[in-house]
Amino acid sequence: MNKRHESTSSSDTQQVTLRGPADLADALPYLLGFHPTDSVVMVGLHGGLGRFGERLRHGIPRSEKEWGPAADQLAECLISGGGRRGGRPDAIVLFLCQDPVTGETARQVMERLRPFAQLLRTACGSLDVPVLEALCISNGRYWSYCCPDGRCCPKGGDPLALPGTTVMAAAATYAGIQVRGSLRELEQRLVPWSGAHEPEQLRALDEVGAAMVTRILDTDGRSQVASETLDLARGLLERVGDTPVPPAAGVADFRDDGLISHDEAAAVILGLQDRETRDRAARWMEGPEAHAALRLWRALARRCVGPYVEHSAAPLALAAWVSWSTGDEPGARVALDLALRADPDYTFARLLHQACNEGVDPEKLRRCLREEEEEARKSAAGAAAMPPDATAPRRASRVGTGAPAGPSAAARSRRAPGRTRPVTPANPGSVRARRRERLPRGQQGDRDGTSG
Numbered sequence: 001m002n003k004r005h006e007s008t009s010s011s012d013t014q015q016v017t018l019r020g021p022a023d024l025a026d027a028l029p030y031l032l033g034f035h036p037t038d039s040v041v042m043v044g045l046h047g048g049l050g051r052f053g054e055r056l057r058h059g060i061p062r063s064e065k066e067w068g069p070a071a072d073q074l075a076e077c078l079i080s081g082g083g084r085r086g087g088r089p090d091a092i093v094l095f096l097c098q099d100p101v102t103g104e105t106a107r108q109v110m111e112r113l114r115p116f117a118q119l120l121r122t123a124c125g126s127l128d129v130p131v132l133e134a135l136c137i138s139n140g141r142y143w144s145y146c147c148p149d150g151r152c153c154p155k156g157g158d159p160l161a162l163p164g165t166t167v168m169a170a171a172a173t174y175a176g177i178q179v180r181g182s183l184r185e186l187e188q189r190l191v192p193w194s195g196a197h198e199p200e201q202l203r204a205l206d207e208v209g210a211a212m213v214t215r216i217l218d219t220d221g222r223s224q225v226a227s228e229t230l231d232l233a234r235g236l237l238e239r240v241g242d243t244p245v246p247p248a249a250g251v252a253d254f255r256d257d258g259l260i261s262h263d264e265a266a267a268v269i270l271g272l273q274d275r276e277t278r279d280r281a282a283r284w285m286e287g288p289e290a291h292a293a294l295r296l297w298r299a300l301a302r303r304c305v306g307p308y309v310e311h312s313a314a315p316l317a318l319a320a321w322v323s324w325s326t327g328d329e330p331g332a333r334v335a336l337d338l339a340l341r342a343d344p345d346y347t348f349a350r351l352l353h354q355a356c357n358e359g360v361d362p363e364k365l366r367r368c369l370r371e372e373e374e375e376a377r378k379s380a381a382g383a384a385a386m387p388p389d390a391t392a393p394r395r396a397s398r399v400g401t402g403a404p405a406g407p408s409a410a411a412r413s414r415r416a417p418g419r420t421r422p423v424t425p426a427n428p429g430s431v432r433a434r435r436r437e438r439l440p441r442g443q444q445g446d447r448d449g450t451s452g
Contacts, residue, residue, distance in 0.1 A: 042094055093382075106140075201266070229271025
């Protein structure tokens with residue numbers, strides 16, 4: 001195996017020196033905050049000591065035909081992105097993480113992914129940034145693709161260190177860094193239901209959506225739906241926040257699911273497809289209500305069953321925003337990946353993803369949302385102080401400024417000028433046929449995301 005000294009620091013005063021592939025493999029979960037599964041991870045190194053910098057995770061493409069383009073894109077993203085954040089990496093450490101499928105061994109996984117590793121090394125090299133180490137991690141073992149002497153590497157790979165027994169584990173514990181399980185486990189808290197309750201939730205989405213369409217086609221009804229959506233979401237947030245959280249994640253999610261009825265979930269999910277309604281809900285980002293909001297957005301994402309999976313982009317993006325705003329960047333990235341997988345064109349998720357990648361301070365966005373909230377309060381107070389005959393014209397002039405809570409509004413609000421589609425009735429069952437229109441089933445037509 002190659003033996004090198006790589007160092008990382010969790011603060012200005014604490015440094016951990018990693019010596020060789022074994023330490024690198026052990027450090028990976030602490031760098032990301034979770035154990036990556038089915039992932040390629042690239043980490044930039046800076047300076048003579050190899051200080052860890054920017055990192056990027058992406059799902060391993062299933063088709064080998066996609067490996068070449070993916071390698072070029074990932075190398076460009078990490079290297080150019082590192083330059084935008086203030087420093088082009090001097091070198092890169094590469095990880096390919098994938099467990100065997102039925103009938104496959106971990107070594108076979110390593111050999112199968114070897115061409116992808118080589119493509120990634122070549123893509124980085126073409127940008128004048130070498131890959132110092134490339135590891136394959138599979139089924140609790142690791143192999144080096146860069147070892148110059150294969151005779152020193154066991155054919156079955158080297159075992160990973162036992163959890164909690166390494167210098168990196170001790171340093172992470174001291175620094176308060178937690179590994180929150182595997183990527184698959186984190187995603188499971190956000191993916192739509194499947195099982196006995198799925199048909200009931202699907203029925204509620206269909207029925208609530210059908211009733212909502214007639215209202216959002218009316219000018220006054222559009223604003224009313226937006227207001228009702230926020231009122232209902234606020235009530236659910238308070239209900240969730242007043243309920244103690246069990247320590248086990250699965251139990252906590254099960255309890256949260258039981259606090260929200262199918263019809264309530266459907267109404268808020270469909271209402272959040274409106275850009276302005278979603279943006280107002282994003283103001284629940286600080287203090288005690290932030291944790292309750294995160295639980296609510298997770299629960300709603302799990303309710304986007306069947307053909308409504310694309311509607312999960314809104315609650316997932318909100319969950320990502322709250323996570324990022326409260327300092328949980330790994331959780332934010334997982335939610336953003338799923339949001340972009342559900343709808344690659346969802347602007348809010350794409351902007352959040354870019355902001356995370358470029359190291360933007362979330363306080364800037366929090367400040368904007370606070371200012372909007374204050375302006376809304378002042379406007380509401382001013383309107384309440386006016387006599388009825390004075391407020392009526394003002395209200396009339398603002399009719400329609402709040403987009404409808406139905407899916408068609410979300411489709412329009414997410415598109416740049418010139419890409420807006422006219423809203424026209426469609427035949428029943430067109431949800432599947434017109435995926436980009438956020439409309440209830442039967443009324444109107446209706447990214448593995450990269451993180452780094």
